[in-house]
Amino acid sequence: MSAEAETATRTYRPPMGAGWWTRKGHYFWYMVREFTALPLALWLLWLLYEIQRAGRGPSGYYPPNSTAFVIFSAICLPFALYHSFTFLKLAGVILRVKLLDKPLASGVIVATMFGTWLVASVVVGAVLIGFGR
């Protein structure tokens, strides 16, 4: 089909309002998945600030103790978990791995990703807690 013919048969698509994602649960959770980036970015910026504060020396550093900070983290956590679940589950659709010339089942790939998440969490948690006092 030529470009002209394509243009001639193009159908009118009414513009969607900004609130389209509130109409169905599926749309809503899609937007939540996209939104997870914001709280996670804010929490990582806080971590960067926490690292920078260590440069103030022993008299200028104090650990984060405020209730507001714990609440902020508690709000960020479900977004972080939702990102993890949705992104690691996607691996079964995106990744194509062949083992002995046979494609690996998507369930195996997803299970490997979730297993990696568990191992990484245990290792990082052990370092954060193990070097603490």
Place this chain on the structure above:
Amino acid sequence: MTEQVARRPALAHLFWWFMFSQGGVLAALLIPVHIVVQGILGPLGVVKVVDRHYDTWISILGNPIVKLYLLVLISLPFFHFAHRLRYLLVDLGVPAAKSFPAQVVFYGAAILVTLVTIWVLLTTAPISLG
């Protein structure tokens, strides 16, 4: 007459998609445990955490492997976030978020965070293997 179309690999596209996916995987694997331990359990006093005291925090921050880890942990997810937030705006009815200037702003912010992270990691604690 046949028209020859020059086909070039979309290297820029490949690069940004690589950064998006790697940032997404890293954020998925590593951020929840940091939030749980450093953001909730540590401040509540449930467990001892490395950033609760200056000496343990500055000591681990001096380790070059930890510096490299923190650089990857903080900077790569921002390339993922840049893409997600750009398309969140598109989905909310802001098509300008697809434009080249918007790409410069969002991916530029990710590059800026990377540079600031490198600067903070290099200036906060001297590199030490001890």
